Amino acid sequence: xxxxxxxxxxxxxxxxxxxxxxxxxxxxxxxxxxxxxxxxxxxxxxxxxxxxxxxxxxxxxxxxxxxxxxxxxxxxxxxxxxxxxxxxxxxxxxxxxxxxxxxxxxxxxxxxxxxxxxxxxxxxxxxxxxxxxxxxxxxxxxxxxxxxxxxxxxxxxxxxxxxxxxxxxxxxxxxxxxxxxxxxxxxxxxxxxxxxxxxxxxxxxxxxxxxxxxxxxxxxxxxxxxxxxxxxxxxxxxxxxxxxxxxxxxxxxxxxxxxxxxxxxxxxxxxxxxxxxxxxxxxxxxxxxxxxxxxxxxxxxxxxxxxxxxxxxxxxxxxxxxxxxxxxxxxxxxxxxxxxxxxxxxxxxxxxxxxxxxxxxxxxxxxxxxxxxxxxxxxxxxxxxxxxxxxxxxxxxxxxxxxxxxxxxxxxxxxxxxxxxxxxxxxxxxxxxxxxxxxxxxxxxxxxxxxxxxxxxxxxxxxxxxxxxxxxxxxxxxxxxxxxxxxxxxxxxxxxxx
RNA sequence: GCCCCAUUCGUCUAGUGGCCCAGGACGUAGCCCUCUCACGGCUAAAACAGGAGUUCGAGUCUCCUAUGGGGCACCA
Numbered sequence: 001x002x003x004x005x006x007x008x009x010x011x012x013x014x015x016x017x018x019x020x021x022x023x024x025x026x027x028x029x030x031x032x033x034x035x036x037x038x039x040x041x042x043x044x045x046x047x048x049x050x051x052x053x054x055x056x057x058x059x060x061x062x063x064x065x066x067x068x069x070x071x072x073x074x075x076x077x078x079x080x081x082x083x084x085x086x087x088x089x090x091x092x093x094x095x096x097x098x099x100x101x102x103x104x105x106x107x108x109x110x111x112x113x114x115x116x117x118x119x120x121x122x123x124x125x126x127x128x129x130x131x132x133x134x135x136x137x138x139x140x141x142x143x144x145x146x147x148x149x150x151x152x153x154x155x156x157x158x159x160x161x162x163x164x165x166x167x168x169x170x171x172x173x174x175x176x177x178x179x180x181x182x183x184x185x186x187x188x189x190x191x192x193x194x195x196x197x198x199x200x201x202x203x204x205x206x207x208x209x210x211x212x213x214x215x216x217x218x219x220x221x222x223x224x225x226x227x228x229x230x231x232x233x234x235x236x237x238x239x240x241x242x243x244x245x246x247x248x249x250x251x252x253x254x255x256x257x258x259x260x261x262x263x264x265x266x267x268x269x270x271x272x273x274x275x276x277x278x279x280x281x282x283x284x285x286x287x288x289x290x291x292x293x294x295x296x297x298x299x300x301x302x303x304x305x306x307x308x309x310x311x312x313x314x315x316x317x318x319x320x321x322x323x324x325x326x327x328x329x330x331x332x333x334x335x336x337x338x339x340x341x342x343x344x345x346x347x348x349x350x351x352x353x354x355x356x357x358x359x360x361x362x363x364x365x366x367x368x369x370x371x372x373x374x375x376x377x378x379x380x381x382x383x384x385x386x387x388x389x390x391x392x393x394x395x396x397x398x399x400x401x402x403x404x405x406x407x408x409x410x411x412x413x414x415x416x417x418x419x420x421x422x423x424x425x426x427x428x429x430x431x432x433x434x435x436x437x438x439x440x441x442x443x444x445x446x447x448x449x450x451x452x453x454x455x456x457x458x459x460x461x462x463x464x465x466x467x468x469x470x471x472x473x474x475x476x477x478x479x480x481x482x483x484x485x486x487x488x489x490x491x492x493x494x495x496x497x498x
Numbered sequence: 499g500c501c502c503c504a505u506u507c508g509u510c511u512a513g514u515g516g517c518c519c520a521g522g523a524c525g526u527a528g529c530c531c532u533c534u535c536a537c538g539g540c541u542a543a544a545a546c547a548g549g550a551g552u553u554c555g556a557g558u559c560u561c562c563u564a565u566g567g568g569g570c571a572c573c574a
Contacts, residue, residue: 043574046573218570248566306511313510313524319525449533
């Protein structure tokens with residue numbers, strides 16, 4: 001049975017890179033009919049933030065990543081929160097101590113800092129120098145008598161090499177001189193990542209570890225820890241980081257698009273985001289870019305993941321999300337748009353959105369597109385596509401109520417025909433389209449409805465850019481549409497000759 | 499400073515020695531469609547980091563250089 005885990009340290013919102021790691025980890029388990037475990041690494045009491053755990057769980061669920069064991073769902077290998085497992089870590093930390101694989105280190109933080117400063121000044125490699133590695137019982141007793149609280153450090157091998165196999169990168173060999181005597185138990189009694197991680201992965205029977213490359217350097221330490229415990233090491237793979245779009249370095253939480261929360265709040269679809277994420281560092285094959293997770297699973301292999309760091313192609317997400325939006329039924333579309341539409345037209349009737357939905361779906365990259373676009377100073381650079389619904393904002397330019405292929409007289413005549421039709425009968429979008437097109441065709445010399453429909457659309461919506469005419473009229477309702485049409489005719493007739 | 503990982507169009511990628519004068523996608527440009535904006539269709543420009551080697555043959559293997567990334571915490 002394959003068992004994988006995602007072990008975040010919740011200190012804020014989930015990073016998009018973590019989401020991708022979680023996704024691939026989850027996919028690996030699902031592909032093999034295995035189990036995916038959520039474990040919370042909160043051993044850093046200074047940074048841990050309980051609200052963030054809720055946020056992480058909400059985000060994972062939004063992504064469709066369900067955990068089989070972990071907080072809220074339980075499981076046979078719990079607890080799944082590290083701060084509730086400290087006894088276990090203490091036990092195994094002591095076991096290492098008793099079996100000569102670890103030792104107490106009484107060096108103070110100040111001494112460590114001084115040591116590092118000196119190493120830096122002398123151009124030496126940074127790291128703990130092993131000064132307390134061979135303390136005598138008397139020396140230990142002496143330090144303890146002074147009331148010093150020790151850390152427990154691992155006794156790493158001093159020479160030779162450590163070899164392990166990374167599922168993505170292949171066999172890697174590291175000189176043991178690069179491995180330090182890392183701290184396993186802090187002086188506050190909490191374990192460090194290294195100890196907690198190894199102990200938990202072992203007792204939770206994890207078979208595959210997938211984590212970020214930032215852990216690659218510590219993998220040899222972990223290999224040696226497993227060796228010291230006499231435990232079998234899980235298979236391991238180190239996923240690459242996600243880089244800033246511009247500039248250098250990996251994406252930080254402040255960069256645009258770095259947090260999954262942004263995608264949720266901006267009205268992206270989780271199916272699209274998941275699809276998008278799986279296209280970074282992995283490819284479905286056969287030149288297919290758009291696919292479901294279910295279709296991807298049989299093809300997914302850890303060894304096929306690209307070990308190179310990648311930038312997030314954000315425009316590609318807009319395109320993909322747009323594709324997914326086009327596939328939504330009207331119900332889902334309206335539900336998705338509603339919260340944003342209410343920011344534009346607070347009292348908007350969902351039925352109005354229903355009328356507009358089919359016309360809107362091809363025009364949206366994300367639901368937040370119903371919001372106006374503003375520049376840094378707060379000026380609207382692109383109005384909301386729903387702005388035409390607001391009567392107070394409606395004030396078309398009379399000069400634009402005719403067309404070079406349809407003069408003022410012809411335009412006014414056509415508007416009156418439209419008024420006659422709309423006033424006389426009930427219509428739906430199709431009959432309206434048929435009637436207005438026919439009027440339009442009669443309004444120009446060449447029998448093309450285009451000039452009339454375009455002018456009418458501008459007049460009715462008052463916007464150079466808006467949803468299409470017929471849907472817009474349906475959304476406004478007959479009373480408002482007729483009222484505007486009436487005013488258009490007046491504006492046109494009262495406008496000075498050009 | 500030391501160690502490790504990586505390097506194909508602007509970006510995400512396909513490619514595991516001949517099928518590649520390198521394929522797809524996004525983006526960009528042009529054309530078509532068209533009531534605006536979109537959508538959709540078609541077309542175009544656009545890459546094997548550089549240098550040595552191995553080989554009949556290298557994007558694919560090896561080495562060096564360069565560049566990018568990660569690590570060297572009582573953070574994870």
